[in-house]
Amino acid sequence: MIKNLIDHNYSNVTRMLELGSGTGNHAVYFSRLKYEIDGIDLSEQMIDISNSKNIPNAKFFVGDISNFQFDENYDVCISLFHVISYITDLNELIKVFNNIFSSLKPGGIFIFDCWNKPAVIKDPPSIRKTFFENELLKIERIAFPVNDFINSITKIVFELNILDKKSNTKHFETETHKMRFFSEEEINYVSKKSKFKVLNCYNWLDINSKSSEDYYNCYILKK
Numbered sequence: 001m002i003k004n005l006i007d008h009n010y011s012n013v014t015r016m017l018e019l020g021s022g023t024g025n026h027a028v029y030f031s032r033l034k035y036e037i038d039g040i041d042l043s044e045q046m047i048d049i050s051n052s053k054n055i056p057n058a059k060f061f062v063g064d065i066s067n068f069q070f071d072e073n074y075d076v077c078i079s080l081f082h083v084i085s086y087i088t089d090l091n092e093l094i095k096v097f098n099n100i101f102s103s104l105k106p107g108g109i110f111i112f113d114c115w116n117k118p119a120v121i122k123d124p125p126s127i128r129k130t131f132f133e134n135e136l137l138k139i140e141r142i143a144f145p146v147n148d149f150i151n152s153i154t155k156i157v158f159e160l161n162i163l164d165k166k167s168n169t170k171h172f173e174t175e176t177h178k179m180r181f182f183s184e185e186e187i188n189y190v191s192k193k194s195k196f197k198v199l200n201c202y203n204w205l206d207i208n209s210k211s212s213e214d215y216y217n218c219y220i221l222k223k
């Protein structure tokens with residue numbers, strides 16, 4: 001879908017910026033299309049994993065998306081799997097959008113997804129257990145959310161019970177993620193403040209949807 005969105009709205013992409021690039025999975029895909037990709041992520045560990053993949057035409061940097069500066073160099077910027085929801089303050093989000101605007105060529109596009117406020121209020125996050133297993137590890141993850149509808153923030157404490165299959169040892173970890181959900185009006189406001197034009201807002205992975213009712217929205221903005 002992301003490739004479709006890009007092709008619909010921009011021709012001849014050569015340079016892509018990815019914000020919150022994680023382990024570099026999107027870069028693997030876009031590198032095969034001969035894009036040159038620069039990725040930023042707050043986590044040194046994520047950047048190390050991305051670099052260890054030796055992805056052709058891709059470079060990764062440790063950095064904060066609220067505070068980066070690149071030249072006006074990119075055709076397209078992507079920020080996927082609700083990275084934008086990690087920005088929990090609207091003024092901070094304006095800074096992020098300003099940075100992206102400055103990094104895009106005229107006519108460049110910005111594609112991102114985030115949690116959708118009406119959908120989250122209708123069906124708030126609740127305690128959830130998930131399991132993951134591969135040849136090395138078996139992980140049980142329990143998510144404990146605390147929903148703050150006044151400030152549009154959900155704080156999720158993840159408890160992880162990890163079994164190392166080789167050594168048969170168990171350990172326990174916790175992680176806290178603070179996520180913000182945004183209404184379309186808020187995203188429109190932030191976009192306008194940073195001079196972006198909002199081209200469209202889709203339900204996640206549904207390019208034919210006319211509006212957003214899904215838990216995750218996908219926006220496409222143009223410089």
Ligand SMILES: C[S@@+](CC[C@H](N)C(=O)[O-])C[C@H]1O[C@@H](n2cnc3c(N)ncnc32)[C@H](O)[C@@H]1O
Pocket residue numbers: 019020021022023025040041042043046063064065066079080081082083086
């Ligand atoms: C849910 S993961 C998504 C990773 C990747 N985009 C993907 O789709 O696989 C969110 C990522 O955003 C990064 N992140 C969160 N806040 C950030 C910030 N302020 N600046 C840069 N990266 C950030 C995290 O380190 C994490 O790698």
